[in-house]
Every structure is written in structure tokens, then in C-alpha cells.
Amino acid sequence: MVERLALDQDVWGFESSLPSQRRPVRSAVRTPASHAGNRGSIPLRATIFLSGFSTGISSRRSQPAADVTWEDNAVPDLLDELNPEQREAVTYMDGPALVIAGAGSGKTRVIAHRIAHLLTEKHLSPRSILSVTFTNKAAEEMRKRVLTLMKKDALPFLWSGTFHSICARILRADCEELGGPYNGDFTILDADDAAGLVRRILRDKGISEKNFQPRAVLGAISKVKVGGTSAAEYGASARSHFARTIAPVYASYEKSLAANNVMDFDDLLVLAVRLLEKSETVRGNYQERFLHILVDEYQDTSRIQYRLLRLLSQGGATLFAVGDEDQSIYRWRGADIHNILDFKRDFPDSKVIRLERNYRSTKPILGAANELVKNNTQRLGKNLWTEKAGGSPVHLYAAMSDREEAAYVADRVLDLHSRVSWNEMAVLYRTNAQSRNFEEAFLNRKIPYQVIGGQRFYERREVRDIIAYLRLALNPLDGPALMRVINVPSRGVGKVTIEKMEKLATENSTSRLEAVRQLVAEGGLPSRTVSSLRGFLEIVDGARKRLEKNPPADLTEWLLEATGYFSYLAGLTGQGPDPEARIDNIRELVSAMRAFETIERGDLRAFLERQALYSDQDDLDRGTMDSVKLMTLHAAKGLEFAVVFLAGLERELFPHVLSSGSEEEVEEERRLCYVGMTRAKELLHLTWARRRFVYGIPQERLPSRFLKEIPTSFVEEASGVGGAPTGLFEAAAMLADGQQKKHKAATFRIGGRVHHAKYGFGIVLGTSGSEDDLKVTVSFNRYGRKKMLARLAKLEKV
């Protein structure tokens, strides 16, 4: 395929395929005139595939500055903008370095400056630099900053991306080398599809989905897989009931992924590592290529990512890691804080540089955050300081209810708007579900807002349907995609037919698409079904045929036409969002493709990869809107706002019930709180509500333990609705007393610890019914979730 070739050349072939005048970058030194012709000569091809890795690259020629290269404009005072520690970090070249960069200490800046420094002062080619960031947006941001520093408008061949996107890129080029059935057209499975696959396997094997929930099983598999244990090894060592049940599921899952030429998120990392370990050529290529590897958010790297870094840097590349152990908040996703805590041990001859000067927040904000995080034991220890004078204290507000909390926040936003732009304000919360009240309150007051994350664009059903068709066109082996759309729009293909098809596919070990073809050829089905399937095949084949000639957006338009998707949506009244909104979503998808084609020159494969790997934080193009931002604390990492509202500081919610089991988990929650607080530059509001609806049930709430960990000297409590200050802690104590008296022994506090004679210790997740019919749902440490009748179960509160 044509596109394919192009991609390969991007990764490997460009050296030979590009005009040789690309090389001077490295050798030519500070001779302005000698570069005059360079920049215009960057071949078009270069821009073609940087898609997905770089934005802002356009084929447009830039301003008169066209003859400016990074040599001649090397801002001599590039370093003057830095403080001594930052400067040391930027220029240190004598080996691996770890920069411990506290919140707001300018770490992005250090990385950007270092890259610029490498290019201008050390005269390195951009191709020898690998910059790894946590999100794609951060990668783009980084690229932009470097470009600004260097006064350039394109920086081809600099690899800047997330671990996942970099791995995908490595695999696209060479996954055949793995020796498996994979080819470069592999598609990337999202979490939902992966869970669906597991569900089908569980059903096949007759394993109860009640006791083995697909998502939980998937989580377990992921852990084992990323840990480097193969299905066979796992099966052999499995001892517990759970492990023995899961082992064959894991095996089938892996087999299925490979057979369908699809990879899940973990595969990207695991297989890339395997590829590098296995193929000396591939490994050598990258080891030789990368001379400098810069890693941002090092505290949130996982073990496998660490292995990848080791592999890539063993050729002698200089590793430059930047992170802050106090901001490690992705343990649940496999991040291993020991990567940063043990850096010195892992790289004995490394240099550690600390950035402790904070340029972001006022003293009260920083003081409060520092004091909070001091309660953690898992840290290297640092003390952030600021010279930013003045600043109002941290505001605390205890609301009557969740709705009132939102009203309070919205009113403050309105007040503040006289001197702060919408853009500079954000509401941060622990869970996505909390956004609702704020949305309503903002809507009422006509405050422009934007919810980041949550229900993601690409997770909408209609978008996924269309994407599935596209995936199938590109990768005919993609079974999960086929399953999704074989009967969408409904064309009379039901359970029975699908079962036949599946059986056929398994028996002949062919793809599902082949099985469909066979089914049509063989006959033996009702003629109506056969013609339905034929129709489906025509669509898939038609799309496949158009794949090469038509740009993605045109192909999609054709698909919409061929499937009659809009009329299908139009008929879909009643359940879910109204059809119009869905049609709009599809239109947005098409225009996103259009933009991708024209601006980034990407093909369908590139688009699908981006779709799979990009999150909503990786803004589409609406990020420029002047609006108050609403997002989870996790999504807020790396951002800053003049005013931050940190909402829902309640027990059970923050720290979250499900993360209060161990001290380690609580420490992570505390770091999350720290991250949230340190997003604020001028003003920080902390709020909580005494009453909150959880799953539609009103609950009495208590303040978060974190509130007690912040010294009152930094805090000023705002008046409650009644007018008088609420006296937070007294109120809390009373509330606690009251609750205890009211419910005595018969009830279970959500989040409370219990002990069961048979199942051991667990945490109460919820209750339903009452009196004699009271049922308690408990998450047991060892046995998972159980629902039991309180009257009968031998549950003890601990």
C-alpha cells in the first residue's frame, strides 16, 4: 500500500530518500548565509507523516524570516531567562540526570530549553532527540515551545510523543519482525472493545460474568501482561481460584488479539519492548539514532516504560528525566513511584538537580499545599518556596448540599469575572460525575464553560460505529470492529447468524470477515439473511477499495451514504441523545478528518491511530474558547489557573472510598489533592457539601481528612448560607456524633471497614433496602464484591 511505504520511510527510510542537504543541520555552524536555502527545501514528504506526532507543521512558508536557521538566531541569552538550577539542568551533559521539579518550578520550560540548547549549541540533529511526555497535548506543547525558542516553524524528525504513540510508531514500522501474525495495519483497541472481547471469551468458556466482571478480568490480565508474564507462564503458576479461572481467558484473549491484528494499549508497550529485545537490527537502529532522551513526568512512568527507556538508551543516549514524586498520581494505571525514588540507584553515576523555586502560586497557596503533602512518607522531600508576595488566604466553604456547592462556586466565578477572565478559572473535582451540578449552575448563570474529559468524543456510540467501519476497511482482520457493525444499522443479522459466523471462524481459524464470506457462499441460511450479509460485505469491500484513492473524510462520507447511517440515526428516537446531536457528532468527526487531511496531511491509518491514542485533553481545536474549565484532578495535571475551585473535599469522595484501603493509596490521593491545590496561581477555593446525591440517593457527608491536614493559618472560612461562619470542624464533629446516634449498630457507613467470618476484611460500597431487608455491598480484599443481607451476614464493623 502506498501509505504504508510512506510511513516506513518516515521512520527509517528518510536518510536515504531525502535530499542530502538535510544533513548540514548538524555540521554547519553559525554561518547564517549558508543556510539560506535549507528551510524551503525540506521535502514535502517530511510533513506528510509527522502527522500524529506534530501539529503546527504546515507546508506554508513562513515570514521573511525564511532564511533564519537555528544556528544564526541562536538567542545568545537563551540561558539568561533561567535561574541557576534551571540552567544547570539545561546544560548538564555528563550523564543521566534527574530533575526533581516541584509544581510550578518551570519544568516544561527546562525541557524545551534543553532541546533548543541541544540543537543550537550542541548542533545536534533533531532526529537524534526523543522527547517523551505524558499526553499528546503536552507533546505538542513541547514542540511549540521549542519552535518558539528557536524562532522556527517546523522541526521535522524530532520525536516527541507519549510512550504509547512512540511505541505504536516503532511497531508500525517493524512489527513483522516479531514473527507473529501482526502487520503494520494493526488497529488499536480501546478499553471498551477490549472489555467486549473479554466478555465474549468469558461467555464462550461458560464463566459467570457476575463473579468475573469483564473489566475486572481485563484489569487483572493487563497487570500480568505488563508485568511481563505470558499467558502460558501465568497458567502454570496460577494457584488461586481467581488466577486459575483467568489464566485460560488471558490465553484466549492474547490469541484473539493477534489473530485479529489488533493491539490493546498494553500491547503497544509490551510488544515494542519485545521487538527491541528480539531484533538487534531494530534495537541498533534506535540506539544509534537517539543521543538524547528526555522524559517528562518521570514519576508516572511504569516498569515497562522504564524498560523501554533502558533499551533505547543503552546505545549511549543521555537520559534526562524530569519529575516530581509529590505529583505521582497514576499508580492505579501501573505507574511505579519507585522509578523516581530509585533513580539514583538505577543510574549510579547520575546527577540530581532540584528545582524548588515556585513561580506560580502565592505564599498561602503554596504553604497550604506544602503542609498537606508533608504528611506523606513516600517522598524524596523538598521544600518549595516563592517570592510572590501577598495573596489572599485559601478559602474554605462548607455547603449545605452538592447543588448549593455548585451555586456558590458559580456565584464566585461571576463575582471574579470583573477582573479575571473565564479562561483563568477552573473547577476541579475528583470524579467526572461531579461535573453535572456545576454545569447546571453555570448554564443558569450563562457562564461559558467547557468540560474536559468525561464522556469523550470518540467514545460516543455513533462515532465508534463509523470508526469501526473504517477500522475494518483498513484492517480486515479486525474482529471486534466487525462485531460492532455487522448489524449496524440493523440489517436483520441476529444472534443466531452471528453465532454461526463465530463458529465458522473458530473452526477454520479465519477472520470473522472471511467467515461471513463463507457463510454467504455456502448458503444454508435464509435468503433474507444472505442478502443482508451480502450488503454488508459490499460496504466493507467498497470501503476497502476506496481506501487508497480517497482521503479519509471522503471515504467516511461514502460510508455514511452506503450504510444509510443518517437515516438510521434519525429513526433512533426515544433512547439516548436525540438524533440531531448524534448527526452533529458525525459531522464533527468528518470535519476533524478534513482538518487532519489538510493541515497534517495524514492518511486514514494515521487518523485512526490518533483517534485511538488521543484523549479529550488533547484538544481538538476548541481549546481556544474563553470559558471556565471543568475537569477532574487527574486531567488538571500540568495546567495552571489564576483561580481554582477544588470541590467535593469530603470523606468517601476525596480520598475516594476505593482508594482508602491502604496508606499507600491515601498518599496517592493526597498527592492528587496537592496537584489540585498547586494549580492555583492567585486564589484557591476549597469546598465540600454536607449532603450529596450519590447514584440518586442523598447522603450525609463529612469533610475530608485533607482539610484537617491544612493548617488553619493559611485558611479563611467563608460564611455559610445561614450567614454565620460554619465552624467547619465543630460542625463536622457534631455531624459525626449525630450520625452515629441516629443509625446505631444496624447500619453500615459507606466506606467503613467491615469484617466477615468467611471473607475477611472489606470496605462497604453501599447499602440498599432497610430494616430487615437491608442489604450491604462489600468489596472484600480477597474475594471481591459481595452483596449480602445485613440481618443474616456475619458482618462486623471494624
Add this chain to the structure above:
DNA sequence: CAATCCCATTTTTTT
């Protein structure tokens, strides 16, 4: 095979 209704459930966080 599809539409409808009812019921149970809700991962907190996301590449």
C-alpha cells in the same frame, strides 16, 4: 429477528 420493557449496576482517575 427486532422492539420493548424492566431491572440491576454504577472502576475514580486514563494512555
Add this chain to the structure above:
DNA sequence: AATGGGATTG
């Protein structure tokens, strides 16, 4: 409160 899966019915 909302959503999605399952059973039931047409």
C-alpha cells in the same frame, strides 16, 4: 439519575 444488558413479547 442514567445507562446498558437481559428477558420478554410481537
